[in-house]
Amino acid sequence: MKIVLDAMGGDNAPDANIKGAVNAINKIKAEVILVGKEDVIRSKVKEFYGKEIEEISDRLKIRNATETIEMCDTPTVAIKHKKDSSMVVGFRMLKEDEGDVFISAGNSGALLTRCNFNCRKNKRNR
Numbered sequence: 001m002k003i004v005l006d007a008m009g010g011d012n013a014p015d016a017n018i019k020g021a022v023n024a025i026n027k028i029k030a031e032v033i034l035v036g037k038e039d040v041i042r043s044k045v046k047e048f049y050g051k052e053i054e055e056i057s058d059r060l061k062i063r064n065a066t067e068t069i070e071m072c073d074t075p076t077v078a079i080k081h082k083k084d085s086s087m088v089v090g091f092r093m094l095k096e097d098e099g100d101v102f103i104s105a106g107n108s109g110a111l112l113t114r115c116n117f118n119c120r121k122n123k124r125n126r
């Protein structure tokens with residue numbers, strides 16, 4: 001199983017998301033892909049654990065995304081214009097079968113907007 005995690009989404013991101021992913025990787029037999037600003041994620045992992053991400057587990061990966069959807073962003077505008085945001089990249093990975101599940105604690109409106117768009121599109125393709 002591949003879990004795609006929006007590392008930049010949520011009030012305590014990316015710290016809580018990175019710590020949660022590292023904690024989970026030691027308890028579950030899945031691959032966890034952190035989606036977000038790679039330089040920030042790498043820096044935080046080094047700060048928290050004194051290691052490079054590759055030293056923690058070969059099942060913990062990073063997918064770079066240069067933008068972040070903020071809590072104050074208008075959901076439809078953010079989804080439409082922030083194409084390289086961690087949320088949009090995560091959904092794209094899910095759509096392209098690069099993950100089995102996508103998790104985000106980010107902007108709920110943007111999450112719901114994108115989810116509805118993906119579900120409608122997938123339903124039409126069946």
